[in-house]
Amino acid sequence: MDRPGLADFLRRRRELLRPTDVGVAEGPRRRTPGLRREEVAMLAGVSTDHYTRLEQSRGSAPSESVVAALARALRCTVDERDHLFHLAGLSPPPRRAARHVSPGLLGVAGRLVDVPVAICSDISEVVWTNTLFSALMGDVGTRPGRASNITWRWFTEPGVRDRAPEEERDRLAAAHVSDLRATYSRRAGDSDVTELVDDLLQRSREFRVLWERHEVAVRRSDHKTFVHPEVGAVELRCEVLLTPEADIKLLAYFPLEGTDAARKLDVLRVIGTQTFATA
Known part of the structure; x- marks a missing residue:
């Protein structure tokens, strides 16, 4: 598992997205570029604490289901999804659409x-x-x-x-x-x-x-x-x-x-x- 690489990739993908890209209301006084950590966690169905630890290069290694959920939440392409799996020290799933939503x-x-x-x-x-x-x-x-x-x-x-x-x-x-x-x-x-x-x-x-x-x-x-x-x-x-x-x-x-x-x-x-x- 490449903890620094995983943390950097998650952060960069999060900062690229806007709330409107994922159906989240912008709200007033938004200072964070892109999505907030808690918003990514909500979209992926994981705890904010677990996601925050991943972005901070600490905590337990994510499971395959968590990585797949994060790839969907961060709107990753199939290539980006596979990269995310490699960073997490996991083998990417087969390249069928059923394994990843575009x-x-x-x-x-x-x-x-x-x-x-x-x-x-x-x-x-x-x-x-x-x-x-x-x-x-x-x-x-x-x-x-x-x-x-x-x-x-x-x-x-x-x-x-x-x-x-x-x-x-x-x-x-x-x-x-x-x-x-x-x-x-x-x-x-x-x-x-x-x-x-x-x-x-x-x-x-x-x-x-x-x-x-x-x-x-x-x-x-x-x-x-x-x-x-x-x-x-x-x-x-x-x-x-x-x-x-x-x-x-x-x-x-x-x-x-x-x-x-x-x-x-x-x-x-x-x-x-x-x-x-x-x-």
């Missing part, structure tokens, strides 16, 4: 502030969400390992389905499997895909039954209803933007026409991720 795609996502947005890999790993998506679905993108994988959680955590109406659950389960089957066919032999499928086959009988149907369909749009504990059912139209390599996708959820979804999203934008106890 600054351009993050820029597009950051401007969709009035609708829920998530960026996922082609095996449904959530790598980035905006505030409104977190208010609607919880902080899925901040969870470690398989806990950030939508398909894995759907078939292994029964409580996840509570946010979908009962009458839609069978259709959504089949859609999860047919989308994963398309990725499995396209990337046959890649360990991340085969390991996910093998583990799901072991853990979920429902997944095994659906997998054996051999239904294949890449989801490019969908109609979903989310049941939120505070605002109730929110009917949304999901549009999927696929990258040219088709191994990362941006999901934007727009209010379904003729429903009260837009009003409910406005309420969620105000209350954020707060929860309210019943008196």
Whole structure:
């Protein structure tokens, strides 16, 4: 690990960015060039203390997940991301888009502030969400390992389905499997895909039954209803933007026409991720 080099690179990348580049309000009396340390830490989902120590060439070595999160927060290109990994004494991940979100795609996502947005890999790993998506679905993108994988959680955590109406659950389960089957066919032999499928086959009988149907369909749009504990059912139209390599996708959820979804999203934008106890 090159501690001085890592510290210098992090600081220079931070000072190059402006708050508007990453969707952060500038606020009055900003003296720091670029972003503040606490802003980078917030965007990366790490503690301010841990990030500060990295910029000061001290503290514990960062994990692969922390380095990947910092690369996204600092809007690094793939080359810059690989350099960041080398400075941290780690081997860069494979050069697939699913392992890194381009600054351009993050820029597009950051401007969709009035609708829920998530960026996922082609095996449904959530790598980035905006505030409104977190208010609607919880902080899925901040969870470690398989806990950030939508398909894995759907078939292994029964409580996840509570946010979908009962009458839609069978259709959504089949859609999860047919989308994963398309990725499995396209990337046959890649360990991340085969390991996910093998583990799901072991853990979920429902997944095994659906997998054996051999239904294949890449989801490019969908109609979903989310049941939120505070605002109730929110009917949304999901549009999927696929990258040219088709191994990362941006999901934007727009209010379904003729429903009260837009009003409910406005309420969620105000209350954020707060929860309210019943008196």
